[in-house]
Amino acid sequence: MNTPGSSAVLRCSESQCLAGYPINERIYSCRECGGLLDVHYDFSLLPAASELKSIFLNRRVSPRNEDQSGVWRYRELLPFVADEKRIVSLREGATPIYSASRAADYCRLDLIHLKHQGMNPTGSFKDNGMTTGVTQACVLSATAVACASTGNTSASMAAYAARANLRAYVLIPAGQVAYGKLSQALEYGATVVEIEGSFDDAMRIVREIALETDLYLLNSINPFRLEGQKTIVVEMMEQLEWRVPDWIVLPGGNLGNTAAFGKALDELLRAGLIDRTPRLAVIQAEGASPFYSLFKSTDRSRLVPNPNASTLATAIRIGNPVSWKKALRSLDLSNGVVERVSEEEIADAKAVIGLDGIGCEPASAATVAGVKRLAASGVIRAGDSVVCVLTGNLMKDPNYTVGYHTGTLKLDDATETNPIPGRFSNRPVRVSADHQAIRTKLRL
């Protein structure tokens, strides 16, 4: 049958190469040039945009797992699975988009929307990509999966691997993963390997091991992960009634999500579902901002890694992002920008997102901090429509939040003497267990 699905191939993402490979070959990078791979389809075979929109919408009232999933509800746009019975789903995606007035005031904008990927089953956007990645692992008859992680990927992979009965191996930098995330990977039964090194070390080693063994690699260099993460943008557009915002703002770490968002925008344009692209704004933490440096450099042909990447937003503590070339492609397509923000800016922005009754983990708050900067410098204008993607749930990293509110949050406990001041800190009050003492203290 002639459908976009039957046209699916793996294709090198390097525009001067574009070598092709069969869709079910277990391969992570191009044999010709080493470039990362894309899942590529012939979207001229898709139904018309209006028909697609009503197919997506009608599935909302269906009780089936793959219709309720905010990833597979859009399966015409990720048609690499021949047999829908293979789908491994926890009903991921289908996450809310909120308007956030305090965050908008804070950034001096009329309006901000927050698309909360932290409302996923394991509390981060990784679930959007893990449902597709683990489904492909099953299609390939893998028995074990692996990843390097700053925490969320490991939590998500462990959960989906458990659902699919696969063994899971995660490599994490010892002592640098927030407890919410570590506890999930342990609870879902993954083998957790804490290495005495950085995320970048873990990433390099797990890539090497995956080439030598039958472990199926589920980091975002795996192109099937990015297929699922594309749907974050699709769902956002549908929630905005297909009115394209001026900006989509996301944190940048390993840059898989930036790669996925660019691919989504390209394909939505091709499918006629949108008629222009929003601009992408990628925000990095100052201490871990190699992509920002690349963006500012006159030579964008080579990213200079930062072996000492450091930030309290541990999810994005990454000095050598694997998807930087694909991420550049996303910026080119969307006339995108990269900004960086300080630890203090991230921490205060996170508290502001909390005051809107929403909350998120530190890396996610880099978005609002970045919007504030970009608005102050006139790149984003007051009337622009802006959607920030909150990538992880507030409960992922309670130590950070309590540290901020109690005035003990420090970049490095050993070398730093001054904690982050916390403009919005909200200290608990301690009082004796006495009715009158509490009323007096609270002036009630």
Ligand code: F0G
């Ligand atoms: N936000 C959160 C909460 C994350 O966990 C990550 C990445 C990012 C942003 C950055 O996304 O890598 O696609 O640019 N976390 C990975 C992990 C690295 O292992 O959980 P990216």
